[in-house]
Amino acid sequence: MECLERDQGLPLNSPDRAVVSSSPLQIMSTVRTVPTTQETAELSYGGKTFQLPLIVGSEGEKAVDIGKLRSQTGLITFDPGFGNTGACKSAITFIDGEAGILRYRGYPIEELAQHSSFLEVAWLLIHGELPAKAQLEGFAKEVTYHTMLHENFVRFFGALPKDAHPMPVCAAAVGALATFYQEAENEETIHKNVIRLIAKMPTIAASSYKHFVGQPSVYPRNDLSYCANFLRMMFSNPCEEFQLDPLHAKALDLLLILHADHEQNCSTSTVRMVGSSQANLFACMSSGISALWGPLHGGANQMVIEMLEAIAQGDGSAERFVQRAKDKNDTARLMGFGHRVYKSHDPRAVILKRYCSEILDRIGPSHPSARLFDIARKLEEIALKDEYFVSRKLYPNVDFYSGVIYKALGIPTNMFTVMFAIGRLPGWVAQWLEMRRDPDFRIGRPRQVYVGATMRPVTPQ
Ligand code: ACO
Numbered sequence: 034m035e036c037l038e039r040d041q042g043l044p045l046n047s048p049d050r051a052v053v054s055s056s057p058l059q060i061m062s063t064v065r066t067v068p069t070t071q072e073t074a075e076l077s078y079g080g081k082t083f084q085l086p087l088i089v090g091s092e093g094e095k096a097v098d099i100g101k102l103r104s105q106t107g108l109i110t111f112d113p114g115f116g117n118t119g120a121c122k123s124a125i126t127f128i129d130g131e132a133g134i135l136r137y138r139g140y141p142i143e144e145l146a147q148h149s150s151f152l153e154v155a156w157l158l159i160h161g162e163l164p165a166k167a168q169l170e171g172f173a174k175e176v177t178y179h180t181m182l183h184e185n186f187v188r189f190f191g192a193l194p195k196d197a198h199p200m201p202v203c204a205a206a207v208g209a210l211a212t213f214y215q216e217a218e219n220e221e222t223i224h225k226n227v228i229r230l231i232a233k234m235p236t237i238a239a240s241s242y243k244h245f246v247g248q249p250s251v252y253p254r255n256d257l258s259y260c261a262n263f264l265r266m267m268f269s270n271p272c273e274e275f276q277l278d279p280l281h282a283k284a285l286d287l288l289l290i291l292h293a294d295h296e297q298n299c300s301t302s303t304v305r306m307v308g309s310s311q312a313n314l315f316a317c318m319s320s321g322i323s324a325l326w327g328p329l330h331g332g333a334n335q336m337v338i339e340m341l342e343a344i345a346q347g348d349g350s351a352e353r354f355v356q357r358a359k360d361k362n363d364t365a366r367l368m369g370f371g372h373r374v375y376k377s378h379d380p381r382a383v384i385l386k387r388y389c390s391e392i393l394d395r396i397g398p399s400h401p402s403a404r405l406f407d408i409a410r411k412l413e414e415i416a417l418k419d420e421y422f423v424s425r426k427l428y429p430n431v432d433f434y435s436g437v438i439y440k441a442l443g444i445p446t447n448m449f450t451v452m453f454a455i456g457r458l459p460g461w462v463a464q465w466l467e468m469r470r471d472p473d474f475r476i477g478r479p480r481q482v483y484v485g486a487t488m489r490p491v492t493p494q
Contacts, residue, residue: 070095078106092127109480115297116373121305121471125158125463126296130374135381137294138162146384151289152176152259155231155459158294159466173259179232180253180262182240183213190244199241199451200326206237208319218313226314227462234458235259238451239266245447260285263455268443281442284392285452288435291381292456294463298373300324300331304461305468309477314465321461322454328368331432331457334449337369338436341405344412351411359421367416369409369433376426385434386410392441402441409437 073084074097083105086098096119103109112118127136135142138157145154149163152173156164164172189209193202207230214229216222240250243266251266260282269275295301303324308317325331344354358367372379393403413429416422439449468474 076102076106078108081106088122090122091124092129103480109482111482114373115302120297120302120477121468122473123296123464123467124161125467126294126460128296128374130372130376133375133378133380133383135295135379142291142380143384146287146290149290151286151293151456154290154293158459158463159227175228176232176259177255177262179229180236180255182233182236182250185213186237186240187250190240190250193244195245195247197241197245199238199245199448200322200332200454202241202244203234203237203451203454204319204322204326206241207234207315207322209315211313211315214315223314223466227466230315230318230462231458234455235263236266238448238455239263241451242267242445242448258282258286260289264442267448280392280395284388284438284442287388288385288438288452289456291384291431291435292453292460294457294460298330299327300457301461301464304465306477308465308468309475311469314462317465318458318461321457325454325457326450331450331453333368333430334432334436334439334453335446337409337432338405338440338446338449340365340368341408341437344408345404349408351408351415355412355415355419358416359419367412367422367427369430369436370416370422371425371427372430375428375430378428379430381431382429382433385431385438386429389434389437389441392438396441400441402437405440406434406437409433 070087070089072087072095074087076083076085083102085102087095088098089095099110110118125138127139128134137145137154138161140157140163145157149157150169153164153169156169156172186206186209189206190202193205210226210229210233214222214226218226236250236253243250248270251269253262253266257265257277261277261279264277264281264285265275267275297305300321304317304321307320328336340354344351354365355367357363357365358370389406393400393406396402413433416427422428435453436446436449439452440446444452
Protein backbone atom coordinates (compact mmCIF):
# COMPACT_ATOMS: atom_id res chain seq x y z
CA MET A 34 0.00 0.00 0.00
CA GLU A 35 2.87 2.30 0.81
CA CYS A 36 4.17 1.95 -2.70
CA LEU A 37 0.81 2.87 -4.16
CA GLU A 38 0.73 5.90 -1.94
CA ARG A 39 4.18 6.98 -3.11
CA ASP A 40 3.31 6.06 -6.64
CA GLN A 41 0.64 8.62 -7.22
CA GLY A 42 1.07 11.07 -4.43
CA LEU A 43 -2.69 10.81 -3.95
CA PRO A 44 -4.49 10.73 -0.62
CA LEU A 45 -5.45 7.22 0.43
CA ASN A 46 -9.15 7.97 0.10
CA SER A 47 -8.84 9.46 -3.37
CA PRO A 48 -11.30 7.90 -5.84
CA ASP A 49 -8.41 7.60 -8.28
CA ARG A 50 -6.88 4.94 -6.07
CA ALA A 51 -9.45 2.50 -7.33
CA VAL A 52 -7.55 2.51 -10.59
CA VAL A 53 -4.45 0.88 -9.18
CA SER A 54 -6.35 -1.84 -7.39
CA SER A 55 -7.95 -3.26 -10.53
CA SER A 56 -7.41 -6.97 -11.03
CA PRO A 57 -4.23 -8.02 -12.84
CA LEU A 58 -4.32 -7.88 -16.60
CA GLN A 59 -4.81 -11.25 -18.21
CA ILE A 60 -1.50 -11.33 -20.01
CA MET A 61 -1.87 -14.18 -22.41
CA SER A 62 0.64 -16.95 -22.53
CA THR A 63 2.12 -16.21 -25.90
CA VAL A 64 4.64 -18.91 -26.66
CA ARG A 65 2.95 -21.65 -28.57
CA THR A 66 4.19 -25.17 -28.98
CA VAL A 67 6.68 -25.19 -31.82
CA PRO A 68 5.36 -27.09 -34.84
CA THR A 69 7.36 -30.23 -35.34
CA THR A 70 8.58 -31.56 -38.64
CA GLN A 71 9.85 -34.96 -39.73
CA GLU A 72 12.69 -33.24 -41.55
CA THR A 73 16.17 -33.22 -40.06
CA ALA A 74 19.46 -31.62 -41.03
CA GLU A 75 22.46 -33.87 -41.41
CA LEU A 76 25.87 -33.00 -40.07
CA SER A 77 28.93 -35.11 -40.88
CA TYR A 78 31.84 -34.82 -38.53
CA GLY A 79 34.65 -37.14 -37.38
CA GLY A 80 33.49 -39.90 -39.72
CA LYS A 81 29.98 -39.95 -38.23
CA THR A 82 26.68 -38.50 -39.40
CA PHE A 83 24.36 -36.77 -36.96
CA GLN A 84 20.69 -35.95 -37.50
CA LEU A 85 19.74 -32.55 -36.14
CA PRO A 86 16.02 -31.83 -35.63
CA LEU A 87 14.39 -28.92 -37.43
CA ILE A 88 11.77 -26.63 -35.96
CA VAL A 89 9.49 -24.53 -38.12
CA GLY A 90 7.86 -21.19 -37.33
CA SER A 91 4.32 -20.13 -38.22
CA GLU A 92 5.61 -18.25 -41.30
CA GLY A 93 7.51 -21.32 -42.50
CA GLU A 94 10.95 -20.25 -41.24
CA LYS A 95 13.04 -23.31 -40.43
CA ALA A 96 15.74 -23.58 -37.79
CA VAL A 97 18.21 -26.32 -36.94
CA ASP A 98 17.88 -27.20 -33.28
CA ILE A 99 21.49 -27.49 -32.09
CA GLY A 100 20.59 -27.88 -28.39
CA LYS A 101 22.17 -31.36 -28.27
CA LEU A 102 24.98 -30.66 -30.77
CA ARG A 103 27.67 -30.32 -28.13
CA SER A 104 26.71 -33.39 -26.14
CA GLN A 105 26.53 -35.46 -29.35
CA THR A 106 29.54 -34.13 -31.23
CA GLY A 107 31.62 -31.98 -28.86
CA LEU A 108 31.10 -29.05 -31.23
CA ILE A 109 29.66 -25.64 -30.50
CA THR A 110 28.41 -23.17 -33.13
CA PHE A 111 30.24 -19.92 -33.89
CA ASP A 112 28.17 -16.91 -34.93
CA PRO A 113 29.59 -13.53 -33.84
CA GLY A 114 26.89 -10.89 -33.52
CA PHE A 115 24.25 -13.69 -33.54
CA GLY A 116 23.61 -12.91 -37.23
CA ASN A 117 22.15 -16.37 -37.84
CA THR A 118 21.19 -17.58 -34.40
CA GLY A 119 17.63 -17.96 -33.18
CA ALA A 120 17.82 -17.23 -29.47
CA CYS A 121 14.14 -17.81 -28.66
CA LYS A 122 10.72 -18.64 -30.03
CA SER A 123 8.52 -15.58 -30.12
CA ALA A 124 4.95 -14.84 -31.18
CA ILE A 125 5.23 -11.06 -30.95
CA THR A 126 6.82 -9.56 -34.06
CA PHE A 127 7.42 -10.99 -37.51
CA ILE A 128 9.97 -9.49 -39.89
CA ASP A 129 10.77 -10.65 -43.40
CA GLY A 130 13.88 -8.63 -44.15
CA GLU A 131 14.05 -9.66 -47.80
CA ALA A 132 10.47 -8.60 -48.50
CA GLY A 133 10.46 -5.56 -46.17
CA ILE A 134 7.62 -6.91 -44.00
CA LEU A 135 7.02 -5.97 -40.36
CA ARG A 136 4.02 -7.22 -38.40
CA TYR A 137 3.10 -6.92 -34.73
CA ARG A 138 1.10 -9.97 -33.64
CA GLY A 139 0.24 -10.60 -37.29
CA TYR A 140 -0.95 -7.05 -38.05
CA PRO A 141 0.98 -5.19 -40.78
CA ILE A 142 2.79 -2.14 -39.45
CA GLU A 143 1.26 -0.02 -42.22
CA GLU A 144 -2.27 -0.82 -41.00
CA LEU A 145 -1.44 -0.27 -37.34
CA ALA A 146 0.20 3.06 -38.21
CA GLN A 147 -2.94 4.11 -40.04
CA HIS A 148 -5.66 2.89 -37.69
CA SER A 149 -4.27 2.50 -34.18
CA SER A 150 -2.95 4.57 -31.31
CA PHE A 151 0.28 3.91 -29.46
CA LEU A 152 -1.51 2.69 -26.33
CA GLU A 153 -3.60 0.33 -28.46
CA VAL A 154 -0.40 -1.06 -29.99
CA ALA A 155 1.19 -1.32 -26.54
CA TRP A 156 -1.77 -3.41 -25.39
CA LEU A 157 -1.57 -5.51 -28.55
CA LEU A 158 2.10 -6.28 -28.03
CA ILE A 159 1.67 -7.14 -24.36
CA HIS A 160 -1.62 -9.09 -24.61
CA GLY A 161 -1.48 -10.55 -28.08
CA GLU A 162 -4.80 -9.09 -29.29
CA LEU A 163 -6.04 -5.60 -30.08
CA PRO A 164 -8.01 -4.28 -27.11
CA ALA A 165 -11.79 -3.98 -27.09
CA LYS A 166 -12.99 -0.39 -26.55
CA ALA A 167 -13.54 -0.88 -22.80
CA GLN A 168 -10.15 -2.56 -22.40
CA LEU A 169 -8.40 0.30 -24.14
CA GLU A 170 -10.22 2.87 -22.03
CA GLY A 171 -9.32 0.99 -18.85
CA PHE A 172 -5.69 0.70 -19.91
CA ALA A 173 -5.45 4.38 -20.89
CA LYS A 174 -6.96 5.33 -17.55
CA GLU A 175 -4.53 3.17 -15.61
CA VAL A 176 -1.57 4.57 -17.55
CA THR A 177 -2.82 8.13 -17.07
CA TYR A 178 -3.14 7.76 -13.31
CA HIS A 179 0.37 6.41 -12.76
CA THR A 180 2.32 9.13 -14.53
CA MET A 181 3.62 10.90 -11.44
CA LEU A 182 7.07 10.27 -10.06
CA HIS A 183 7.85 10.06 -6.38
CA GLU A 184 8.99 13.45 -5.18
CA ASN A 185 12.40 12.01 -4.26
CA PHE A 186 13.14 11.98 -7.98
CA VAL A 187 13.61 15.75 -7.81
CA ARG A 188 16.73 15.13 -5.73
CA PHE A 189 17.68 12.17 -7.92
CA PHE A 190 17.78 14.32 -11.07
CA GLY A 191 19.37 17.18 -9.11
CA ALA A 192 22.28 14.95 -8.10
CA LEU A 193 23.35 14.39 -11.71
CA PRO A 194 25.68 16.68 -13.67
CA LYS A 195 23.94 19.66 -15.23
CA ASP A 196 24.81 18.67 -18.78
CA ALA A 197 23.99 14.96 -18.37
CA HIS A 198 22.80 13.34 -21.60
CA PRO A 199 19.11 12.39 -21.11
CA MET A 200 19.63 8.80 -22.26
CA PRO A 201 21.81 7.59 -19.34
CA VAL A 202 19.65 9.71 -17.03
CA CYS A 203 16.59 7.78 -18.22
CA ALA A 204 18.41 4.45 -17.87
CA ALA A 205 19.37 5.38 -14.30
CA ALA A 206 15.88 6.65 -13.42
CA VAL A 207 14.12 3.59 -14.80
CA GLY A 208 16.57 1.37 -12.88
CA ALA A 209 15.87 3.47 -9.79
CA LEU A 210 12.13 2.66 -10.04
CA ALA A 211 13.17 -0.74 -8.68
CA THR A 212 14.05 0.96 -5.41
CA PHE A 213 10.56 2.48 -5.11
CA TYR A 214 8.61 -0.65 -6.02
CA GLN A 215 10.30 -3.47 -4.20
CA GLU A 216 7.45 -5.94 -3.87
CA ALA A 217 8.28 -9.52 -4.89
CA GLU A 218 7.30 -10.13 -8.50
CA ASN A 219 4.03 -11.99 -9.02
CA GLU A 220 1.23 -11.58 -11.57
CA GLU A 221 -0.33 -8.70 -9.66
CA THR A 222 2.83 -6.73 -8.92
CA ILE A 223 4.14 -7.30 -12.44
CA HIS A 224 0.88 -5.92 -13.81
CA LYS A 225 1.18 -2.82 -11.66
CA ASN A 226 4.83 -2.34 -12.51
CA VAL A 227 4.19 -2.67 -16.25
CA ILE A 228 1.56 0.08 -15.97
CA ARG A 229 3.91 2.20 -13.88
CA LEU A 230 6.71 1.82 -16.40
CA ILE A 231 4.65 2.78 -19.42
CA ALA A 232 3.03 5.63 -17.46
CA LYS A 233 6.17 7.06 -15.90
CA MET A 234 8.54 6.73 -18.83
CA PRO A 235 7.37 10.01 -20.51
CA THR A 236 7.58 11.80 -17.15
CA ILE A 237 11.11 10.47 -16.62
CA ALA A 238 12.07 11.39 -20.19
CA ALA A 239 10.71 14.94 -19.93
CA SER A 240 12.29 15.41 -16.49
CA SER A 241 15.66 14.28 -17.81
CA TYR A 242 15.39 16.95 -20.49
CA LYS A 243 14.23 19.62 -18.04
CA HIS A 244 17.23 18.78 -15.88
CA PHE A 245 19.49 19.17 -18.93
CA VAL A 246 18.13 22.65 -19.71
CA GLY A 247 18.09 23.68 -16.04
CA GLN A 248 14.33 24.06 -15.70
CA PRO A 249 12.05 22.54 -13.03
CA SER A 250 10.24 19.34 -13.99
CA VAL A 251 6.65 19.79 -15.11
CA TYR A 252 4.08 17.58 -13.39
CA PRO A 253 1.90 15.38 -15.62
CA ARG A 254 -1.74 16.18 -16.26
CA ASN A 255 -4.40 13.48 -16.19
CA ASP A 256 -6.71 15.13 -18.73
CA LEU A 257 -4.23 14.86 -21.60
CA SER A 258 -3.46 11.98 -23.92
CA TYR A 259 -0.19 10.05 -23.59
CA CYS A 260 1.64 12.07 -26.26
CA ALA A 261 0.01 15.45 -25.50
CA ASN A 262 0.98 15.04 -21.85
CA PHE A 263 4.58 14.29 -22.80
CA LEU A 264 4.84 17.30 -25.13
CA ARG A 265 3.42 19.54 -22.42
CA MET A 266 5.90 18.23 -19.83
CA MET A 267 8.70 18.91 -22.32
CA PHE A 268 7.73 22.37 -23.44
CA SER A 269 5.81 24.06 -20.61
CA ASN A 270 7.72 26.08 -18.08
CA PRO A 271 6.67 28.09 -15.01
CA CYS A 272 6.44 31.26 -17.14
CA GLU A 273 4.64 29.85 -20.13
CA GLU A 274 1.99 27.17 -20.65
CA PHE A 275 2.61 25.08 -23.74
CA GLN A 276 0.11 25.42 -26.61
CA LEU A 277 -0.45 21.95 -27.97
CA ASP A 278 -0.64 21.42 -31.73
CA PRO A 279 -2.73 18.22 -32.16
CA LEU A 280 -0.74 17.47 -35.33
CA HIS A 281 2.40 17.18 -33.20
CA ALA A 282 0.75 14.79 -30.75
CA LYS A 283 -0.47 12.66 -33.67
CA ALA A 284 2.97 12.61 -35.30
CA LEU A 285 4.57 11.55 -32.03
CA ASP A 286 1.99 8.81 -31.58
CA LEU A 287 2.85 7.47 -35.04
CA LEU A 288 6.58 7.50 -34.30
CA LEU A 289 6.04 5.60 -31.05
CA ILE A 290 3.99 2.95 -32.90
CA LEU A 291 6.80 2.46 -35.41
CA HIS A 292 9.34 2.10 -32.60
CA ALA A 293 7.20 -0.23 -30.47
CA ASP A 294 8.89 -3.55 -31.24
CA HIS A 295 11.40 -5.06 -33.62
CA GLU A 296 11.93 -8.64 -32.45
CA GLN A 297 15.38 -9.77 -31.31
CA ASN A 298 17.47 -6.64 -31.94
CA CYS A 299 20.36 -5.53 -29.73
CA SER A 300 18.33 -3.84 -26.96
CA THR A 301 15.56 -6.46 -26.90
CA SER A 302 18.10 -9.27 -26.74
CA THR A 303 19.75 -7.36 -23.88
CA VAL A 304 16.41 -7.15 -22.04
CA ARG A 305 15.92 -10.89 -22.53
CA MET A 306 19.50 -11.70 -21.52
CA VAL A 307 19.31 -9.64 -18.33
CA GLY A 308 15.79 -10.94 -17.67
CA SER A 309 16.96 -14.52 -18.09
CA SER A 310 18.68 -14.24 -14.71
CA GLN A 311 15.23 -13.32 -13.36
CA ALA A 312 16.39 -9.78 -12.69
CA ASN A 313 13.68 -7.30 -11.79
CA LEU A 314 11.51 -5.74 -14.54
CA PHE A 315 12.83 -2.21 -14.03
CA ALA A 316 16.46 -3.39 -14.07
CA CYS A 317 15.84 -5.21 -17.37
CA MET A 318 14.20 -2.16 -18.96
CA SER A 319 17.09 0.01 -17.81
CA SER A 320 19.50 -2.37 -19.54
CA GLY A 321 17.44 -2.10 -22.72
CA ILE A 322 17.69 1.70 -22.63
CA SER A 323 21.46 1.47 -22.23
CA ALA A 324 21.78 -0.90 -25.19
CA LEU A 325 19.54 1.30 -27.32
CA TRP A 326 21.74 4.32 -26.74
CA GLY A 327 24.59 3.08 -28.96
CA PRO A 328 25.07 4.86 -32.32
CA LEU A 329 24.81 1.58 -34.22
CA HIS A 330 21.34 1.02 -32.72
CA GLY A 331 18.81 3.62 -31.48
CA GLY A 332 21.48 6.27 -31.10
CA ALA A 333 21.62 6.43 -34.91
CA ASN A 334 18.65 8.85 -35.03
CA GLN A 335 20.69 11.51 -33.22
CA MET A 336 23.68 10.74 -35.45
CA VAL A 337 21.53 11.11 -38.59
CA ILE A 338 20.46 14.65 -37.70
CA GLU A 339 24.02 15.55 -36.72
CA MET A 340 25.17 14.21 -40.10
CA LEU A 341 22.47 16.17 -41.99
CA GLU A 342 23.27 19.35 -40.05
CA ALA A 343 27.00 18.92 -40.67
CA ILE A 344 26.31 18.59 -44.41
CA ALA A 345 23.97 21.62 -44.33
CA GLN A 346 26.51 23.72 -42.43
CA GLY A 347 29.38 22.53 -44.63
CA ASP A 348 29.36 22.53 -48.39
CA GLY A 349 25.83 21.07 -48.54
CA SER A 350 26.97 18.36 -50.93
CA ALA A 351 25.19 15.04 -50.52
CA GLU A 352 27.36 13.59 -53.31
CA ARG A 353 30.57 14.31 -51.44
CA PHE A 354 29.22 12.81 -48.21
CA VAL A 355 28.21 9.60 -49.97
CA GLN A 356 31.75 9.34 -51.37
CA ARG A 357 33.13 9.71 -47.84
CA ALA A 358 30.74 7.06 -46.48
CA LYS A 359 32.10 4.57 -49.04
CA ASP A 360 35.73 5.29 -48.23
CA LYS A 361 37.04 2.67 -45.79
CA ASN A 362 39.78 5.10 -44.70
CA ASP A 363 37.18 7.67 -43.69
CA THR A 364 35.25 7.22 -40.44
CA ALA A 365 32.06 8.70 -41.98
CA ARG A 366 29.14 6.26 -42.35
CA LEU A 367 25.84 7.03 -43.93
CA MET A 368 23.95 7.02 -40.64
CA GLY A 369 20.39 5.73 -40.87
CA PHE A 370 21.38 3.42 -43.70
CA GLY A 371 21.76 -0.32 -43.53
CA HIS A 372 20.17 -2.91 -41.33
CA ARG A 373 21.09 -6.37 -40.11
CA VAL A 374 17.73 -7.80 -41.15
CA TYR A 375 16.17 -5.59 -43.86
CA LYS A 376 17.75 -6.28 -47.21
CA SER A 377 15.20 -4.59 -49.47
CA HIS A 378 13.54 -1.78 -47.54
CA ASP A 379 12.62 -0.94 -43.97
CA PRO A 380 8.82 -0.49 -44.06
CA ARG A 381 9.03 1.97 -41.15
CA ALA A 382 11.31 4.24 -43.18
CA VAL A 383 8.81 4.19 -46.06
CA ILE A 384 5.98 5.29 -43.74
CA LEU A 385 8.15 7.97 -42.15
CA LYS A 386 9.37 9.40 -45.44
CA ARG A 387 5.75 9.86 -46.54
CA TYR A 388 4.84 11.38 -43.20
CA CYS A 389 7.86 13.70 -43.32
CA SER A 390 6.50 15.17 -46.55
CA GLU A 391 3.06 15.66 -44.99
CA ILE A 392 4.27 17.27 -41.81
CA LEU A 393 6.77 19.53 -43.57
CA ASP A 394 4.04 20.65 -45.98
CA ARG A 395 2.09 21.78 -42.94
CA ILE A 396 5.06 23.36 -41.17
CA GLY A 397 6.31 25.18 -44.26
CA PRO A 398 9.47 25.21 -46.37
CA SER A 399 11.26 27.80 -44.24
CA HIS A 400 11.41 25.49 -41.18
CA PRO A 401 15.04 24.27 -40.64
CA SER A 402 13.81 20.65 -40.89
CA ALA A 403 12.74 21.23 -44.51
CA ARG A 404 16.37 21.79 -45.56
CA LEU A 405 17.46 18.67 -43.67
CA PHE A 406 14.69 16.67 -45.33
CA ASP A 407 15.90 17.84 -48.75
CA ILE A 408 19.43 16.70 -47.95
CA ALA A 409 18.15 13.36 -46.62
CA ARG A 410 16.16 12.74 -49.81
CA LYS A 411 19.18 13.63 -51.93
CA LEU A 412 21.43 11.27 -49.94
CA GLU A 413 18.90 8.49 -50.36
CA GLU A 414 18.53 9.12 -54.08
CA ILE A 415 22.30 9.00 -54.64
CA ALA A 416 22.92 6.00 -52.39
CA LEU A 417 20.13 3.92 -53.92
CA LYS A 418 21.80 4.27 -57.34
CA ASP A 419 25.32 3.68 -56.08
CA GLU A 420 26.86 0.25 -56.62
CA TYR A 421 28.43 0.26 -53.11
CA PHE A 422 25.05 0.57 -51.37
CA VAL A 423 23.12 -1.52 -53.90
CA SER A 424 25.53 -4.47 -53.75
CA ARG A 425 25.52 -4.42 -49.94
CA LYS A 426 21.74 -4.07 -49.84
CA LEU A 427 21.90 -0.90 -47.75
CA TYR A 428 18.61 1.03 -47.55
CA PRO A 429 17.28 3.78 -45.27
CA ASN A 430 16.27 2.41 -41.89
CA VAL A 431 13.74 3.79 -39.38
CA ASP A 432 16.25 6.30 -38.06
CA PHE A 433 16.91 7.97 -41.40
CA TYR A 434 13.70 10.02 -41.42
CA SER A 435 12.53 9.85 -37.79
CA GLY A 436 15.03 12.53 -36.72
CA VAL A 437 13.71 14.97 -39.31
CA ILE A 438 10.20 14.59 -37.86
CA TYR A 439 11.43 14.90 -34.27
CA LYS A 440 13.26 18.04 -35.30
CA ALA A 441 10.09 19.40 -36.91
CA LEU A 442 8.23 18.74 -33.63
CA GLY A 443 10.84 20.76 -31.75
CA ILE A 444 12.29 17.74 -29.93
CA PRO A 445 15.94 18.49 -29.09
CA THR A 446 18.48 16.27 -30.82
CA ASN A 447 19.81 14.67 -27.64
CA MET A 448 16.26 13.49 -26.86
CA PHE A 449 15.78 11.55 -30.10
CA THR A 450 16.97 8.24 -28.71
CA VAL A 451 14.93 8.81 -25.56
CA MET A 452 11.86 9.09 -27.80
CA PHE A 453 12.80 5.76 -29.33
CA ALA A 454 13.05 4.27 -25.83
CA ILE A 455 9.56 5.51 -24.89
CA GLY A 456 8.22 3.82 -28.03
CA ARG A 457 10.18 0.58 -27.55
CA LEU A 458 9.12 0.08 -23.94
CA PRO A 459 5.95 -1.97 -24.64
CA GLY A 460 7.96 -4.21 -26.97
CA TRP A 461 10.60 -4.83 -24.32
CA VAL A 462 7.86 -5.52 -21.77
CA ALA A 463 6.10 -7.95 -24.10
CA GLN A 464 9.36 -9.79 -24.85
CA TRP A 465 10.26 -9.91 -21.16
CA LEU A 466 6.85 -11.34 -20.24
CA GLU A 467 6.99 -13.85 -23.09
CA MET A 468 10.42 -15.01 -22.01
CA ARG A 469 9.26 -15.58 -18.43
CA ARG A 470 6.28 -17.61 -19.63
CA ASP A 471 8.27 -19.73 -22.08
CA PRO A 472 8.37 -23.35 -20.86
CA ASP A 473 11.85 -23.66 -22.42
CA PHE A 474 13.08 -20.61 -20.51
CA ARG A 475 16.74 -20.91 -19.42
CA ILE A 476 19.31 -18.43 -18.25
CA GLY A 477 21.16 -16.96 -21.25
CA ARG A 478 24.69 -18.25 -21.40
CA PRO A 479 26.51 -18.28 -24.76
CA ARG A 480 29.68 -20.29 -25.33
CA GLN A 481 32.95 -19.00 -26.73
CA VAL A 482 35.92 -20.21 -28.71
CA TYR A 483 38.86 -19.48 -26.43
CA VAL A 484 41.85 -18.07 -28.34
CA GLY A 485 43.99 -16.86 -25.42
CA ALA A 486 47.20 -18.24 -23.96
CA THR A 487 47.28 -21.92 -23.11
CA MET A 488 48.30 -22.89 -19.58
CA ARG A 489 51.62 -21.44 -18.46
CA PRO A 490 53.22 -21.26 -15.05
CA VAL A 491 53.58 -18.04 -13.06
CA THR A 492 57.30 -17.33 -12.87
CA PRO A 493 58.01 -15.50 -9.59
CA GLN A 494 60.00 -12.30 -10.28
N1 ACO B 1 27.41 3.44 -44.46
C1 ACO B 1 28.45 2.93 -45.18
N2 ACO B 1 28.72 1.61 -45.26
C2 ACO B 1 27.93 0.77 -44.58
C3 ACO B 1 26.84 1.22 -43.82
C4 ACO B 1 26.59 2.61 -43.77
N3 ACO B 1 25.56 3.09 -43.07
N4 ACO B 1 26.23 0.16 -43.23
C5 ACO B 1 26.91 -0.91 -43.62
N5 ACO B 1 27.94 -0.56 -44.44
C6 ACO B 1 28.88 -1.48 -45.11
C7 ACO B 1 29.90 -2.02 -44.13
O1 ACO B 1 31.05 -1.21 -44.08
C8 ACO B 1 30.18 -3.38 -44.74
O2 ACO B 1 30.98 -3.19 -45.89
P1 ACO B 1 32.06 -4.33 -46.31
O3 ACO B 1 31.24 -5.54 -46.66
O4 ACO B 1 32.80 -3.76 -47.48
O5 ACO B 1 32.94 -4.54 -45.11
C9 ACO B 1 28.81 -3.83 -45.25
O6 ACO B 1 28.11 -2.61 -45.53
C10 ACO B 1 28.01 -4.66 -44.26
O7 ACO B 1 27.87 -3.90 -43.05
P2 ACO B 1 27.97 -4.48 -41.59
O8 ACO B 1 28.38 -3.40 -40.65
O9 ACO B 1 28.78 -5.73 -41.59
O10 ACO B 1 26.45 -4.87 -41.36
P3 ACO B 1 25.79 -5.20 -39.98
O11 ACO B 1 24.58 -6.01 -40.29
O12 ACO B 1 26.78 -5.80 -39.03
O13 ACO B 1 25.40 -3.77 -39.39
C11 ACO B 1 24.28 -1.72 -39.11
C12 ACO B 1 24.15 -3.18 -39.56
C13 ACO B 1 24.95 -1.65 -37.72
C14 ACO B 1 22.88 -1.15 -38.96
C15 ACO B 1 25.10 -0.93 -40.16
O14 ACO B 1 24.44 -0.96 -41.42
C16 ACO B 1 25.35 0.52 -39.74
O15 ACO B 1 26.31 0.78 -39.02
N6 ACO B 1 24.47 1.47 -40.17
C17 ACO B 1 24.59 2.85 -39.74
C18 ACO B 1 24.04 3.00 -38.32
C19 ACO B 1 22.54 2.90 -38.28
O16 ACO B 1 21.84 3.51 -39.08
N7 ACO B 1 22.05 2.16 -37.27
C20 ACO B 1 20.61 2.02 -37.05
C21 ACO B 1 20.13 0.66 -37.40
S1 ACO B 1 18.38 0.54 -37.20
C22 ACO B 1 18.19 0.43 -35.54
O17 ACO B 1 18.96 -0.10 -34.82
C23 ACO B 1 17.04 1.05 -35.00
